[in-house]
Amino acid sequence: MEKTIIELEQAAQTLKLLGDKTRLTILGLVKDSECCVCEFVEVLQMSQPSISQHLRKLRDAGLVKEQRRGQWIFYSLNRDHATYPIIHQVLEQIPDQKEKLTALEEAGLRIQCDS
Amino acid sequence: MEKTIIELEQAAQTLKLLGDKTRLTILGLVKDSECCVCEFVEVLQMSQPSISQHLRKLRDAGLVKEQRRGQWIFYSLNRDHATYPIIHQVLEQIPDQKEKLTALEEAGLRIQCDS
DNA sequence: TTATAATATAAGTATATGCTTATATACGCA
DNA sequence: TGCGTATATAAGCATATACTTATATTATAA
Numbered sequence: 576m577e578k579t580i581i582e583l584e585q586a587a588q589t590l591k592l593l594g595d596k597t598r599l600t601i602l603g604l605v606k607d608s609e610c611c612v613c614e615f616v617e618v619l620q621m622s623q624p625s626i627s628q629h630l631r632k633l634r635d636a637g638l639v640k641e642q643r644r645g646q647w648i649f650y651s652l653n654r655d656h657a658t659y660p661i662i663h664q665v666l667e668q669i670p671d672q673k674e675k676l677t678a679l680e681e682a683g684l685r686i687q688c689d690s
Numbered sequence: 691m692e693k694t695i696i697e698l699e700q701a702a703q704t705l706k707l708l709g710d711k712t713r714l715t716i717l718g719l720v721k722d723s724e725c726c727v728c729e730f731v732e733v734l735q736m737s738q739p740s741i742s743q744h745l746r747k748l749r750d751a752g753l754v755k756e757q758r759r760g761q762w763i764f765y766s767l768n769r770d771h772a773t774y775p776i777i778h779q780v781l782e783q784i785p786d787q788k789e790k791l792t793a794l795e796e797a798g799l800r801i802q803c804d805s
Numbered sequence: 806t807t808a809t810a811a812t813a814t815a816a817g818t819a820t821a822t823g824c825t826t827a828t829a830t831a832c833g834c835a
Numbered sequence: 836t837g838c839g840t841a842t843a844t845a846a847g848c849a850t851a852t853a854c855t856t857a858t859a860t861t862a863t864a865a
Contacts, residue, residue, distance in 0.1 A: 760833070
């Protein structure tokens with residue numbers, strides 16, 4: 576990937592959002608595929624409002640995109656964000672969260688959210 | 691650089707520390723050379739206690755090393771820290787802070803801290 | 806049209822954070 | 836020894852953060 580220079584202030588804002596275990600995991604999850612709120616709730620074993628509030632922060636900062644599909648709202652990584660290169664690099668260096676999604680799938684908990 | 695996998699919890703802790711403009715600048719400064727507290731104070735235009743408190747956080751987490759040299763205490767980047775690869779990547783993607791140090795030097799404010 | 810499911814928002818609360826001012830500590834030098 | 840400089844620490848305070856519980860919103864389905 577080409578080297579991009581990101582303004583320090585903006586970088587700090589993004590890093591602050593990454594500096595939370597819950598949000599970092601959420602980003603690790605949407606790196607691989609779109610997820611809906613109930614999936615985050617299941618994977619992270621946290622309350623739905625708590626997850627929603629973390630998602631709102633990520634969305635307000637523009638780090639994730641949301642897309643309503645019927646009853647569900649799917650979140651995905653916004654690869655167009657100015658600080659995406661930082662996020663990409665960070666996610667490259669932490670354990671893959673994909674397996675948590677496949678575990679969900681095997682438990683039959685992934686399907687409930689498919690459109 | 692070889693790819694290293696950093697535990698999520700530890701990564702989050704480091705990212706939290708990076709997620710502050712002051713600390714991110716400090717790390718950007720020590721990336722290039724050792725600095726003492728008075729230099730951070732000068733460059734960042736913040737109070738000495740405030741700078742000291744940020745440095746303590748970075749030191750407690752092991753992200754920077756300190757070395758006393760006479761009256762001064764010099765801080766440097768700890769490249770042996772488990773999360774250093776993340777820090778390295780982040781610093782690669784923000785503007786270089788080196789010029790702030792050369793500006794200090796030109797103003798004759800750098801010498802006062804040399805041992 | 807009502808009930809249910811998925812999600813968001815609001816309000817409350819405990820703790821964390823980042824400053825401030827005041828003071829302590831450590832070193833060098835006269 | 837005593838003073839000045841560099842730095843650390845302590846205490847106080849305002850604001851931010853991350854939960855909680857309760858309620859609102861939106862869409863589907865009976």
